[in-house]
Amino acid sequence: MKQELIQKIKKMLESGEAGAVLFLRGEEGDITPAVASDPADAAIDEVYSGDSKFLMAAFACLVEPYHNEKVAVVMRECDRRMLIELAKHNKIAFDKIIPLSIPCSQQLADACVCDHPVPPGCEFDTTTRPVTNEPGGTEPEDGDRLSYWMDHFSRCIRCMGCRNVCPLCYCADCALDNPELLGPEMFPPDIPIFHLIRAIDMADRCIDCGMCEEVCPADIPLRKLYRNALGSLKEALDYVPGLDLKEKSPLEVLGEPGQLGGMEDGYRRE
């Protein structure tokens, strides 16, 4: 795939379809993001197409404002979904981005437990099949659930890795820094509120890339936590973030009666 990718990048720059291309270069273990605007740029020949992940969406947000022409970005499906969500929140001009989508290897898809390793419209040949099982272990039944989660949360060292790596956590004023909600500099943080604030705020924009869980030094099953919130959005309000540029989150629009997640008559547990 590497050779095809090099050809594709060069062709895009030569034809003027894109004014610049964003990609990763280097060898496994020594990868750096790169921008090329000249097809003769030697960096293009070093393009990386392996399994290491990098937040190309965040990189694209940094670079895009400095280019007047269109910018092509070598990206996985996760990155494309991140970009769609970021574009919905006005963080990037999506029409200036040309997604140069690459498929993930089977090995990576298995590791990620990912049901979308091959982007729609991907031009590269691949045999990778989606993985459809539920990621992470099973949560215990009702009675033990809270202990299960509190045990996990209690290991949190408040490193902020989950927030910092998240491409959709862009707020300048973060609720996790609000002293009215959480003891400032409290260590370990108040639980479960620390993790629940993130979960509720991610509920309508998490694209389930799993980066947070990967960086968490305490091995907290964050992806599962956010998937629970995503599940509620899907079931109650029929919304999945990251799929459609035009579809707004139901939590961001007022909406119509009949689309209130079954809460039209209030809620009381019988």
Place this chain on the structure above:
Amino acid sequence: MADTSLKKDQTAKPEDGNEKIRILAFLCNWCSYAGADLAGVSRLQYPPDVKSIRVMCTGTISPHYILKAFQEGADGVLIAGCHIGDCHYLKGNYATAKRFRVIKDLLESIGIDPGRLRLEWVSAAEGEKYADVIASFTEQIKEIGKSPLSKSMGRDVNKSKAQVADESV
């Protein structure tokens, strides 16, 4: 190492601790707060375990406030506002309804009884409904028991396991 202290808390009933339950109610200024007022001037009897916070519209209630209430040991949280269609800001309570659904599901998914949350539409004329809601919610919370997150239940959730272990030595 499994933490068993929490499991004990979950099954605790009020008679174990003889403690008062604490319910926090967010009341919309235009409807439910006035409804509560009406219940008061009509001299309707309802249980006194509820602390209320008046807001200008239920649409102003951030989900963070609800989380904070539970973090601070509330045993139940009630949100009461105008009926759908009667919100004084037209659709503020639409937002409330949707947020409520997501936060209820999230809390349920980490093992908090959804019975600890309630969403009711109570108009300014429904003093009786207000009294009923408070009575039935209080009853329900008493049945479920003190919140497992409540600090007064013996385990301070803000203490690390190491701190708890230190103290028990």
